[in-house]
Amino acid sequence: MRKQGWGLIIYTGSIMGRTVVPFSGPYTATKFATEAMAESLLYELHGSGVDVTILQAGGFPTEILDKIESAGDPDRVDSMQALKERSDGLWQQWFTMLETAAPSPDLVADAMVNLVEAAPGQRPLRVVVDPVTGGDATEAVNRTCTDVQKDLLTGIGFADVLPTPMP
Numbered sequence: 001m002r003k004q005g006w007g008l009i010i011y012t013g014s015i016m017g018r019t020v021v022p023f024s025g026p027y028t029a030t031k032f033a034t035e036a037m038a039e040s041l042l043y044e045l046h047g048s049g050v051d052v053t054i055l056q057a058g059g060f061p062t063e064i065l066d067k068i069e070s071a072g073d074p075d076r077v078d079s080m081q082a083l084k085e086r087s088d089g090l091w092q093q094w095f096t097m098l099e100t101a102a103p104s105p106d107l108v109a110d111a112m113v114n115l116v117e118a119a120p121g122q123r124p125l126r127v128v129v130d131p132v133t134g135g136d137a138t139e140a141v142n143r144t145c146t147d148v149q150k151d152l153l154t155g156i157g158f159a160d161v162l163p164t165p166m167p
Contacts, residue, residue, distance in 0.1 A: 006049040006120055010112060011038040013054045015130050018141040023087040042125055043153070043161040051123045053115050056138055058130025060105045061098045103131040125163070
């Protein structure tokens, strides 16, 4: 992509790469890592013609819901029954909300198509697709982090790697 002077890299992230709910640590950690890798790559590829975007998906009824496993140590689970009940309650509430809202995963595919069809150099760093909660919390974190990154990179003499305008 650098050699040809153009390209697009789309990371499939999650709103949970910016926000955290209990009982989701391993999943959330991977999504925070995706955010860091993508944003670092955005700066590193600045001026190359290669765009980098993170699609921050909210909750969608996909197969991931069927792949959640129970703990393998029943004695340990029994010793933390109150915590397990809170976890089960949170996820049951989440699954019910997803079933009720029934957002179509096609919304994520449509957002990807829009990114591909967008003018090179005009693609945003982040696109939130969250029909269940609306994405307001994620958008607020994104705005704050954008301001912090601008200040940080400017302060260390790397303002030249910031996209103009900074997404």
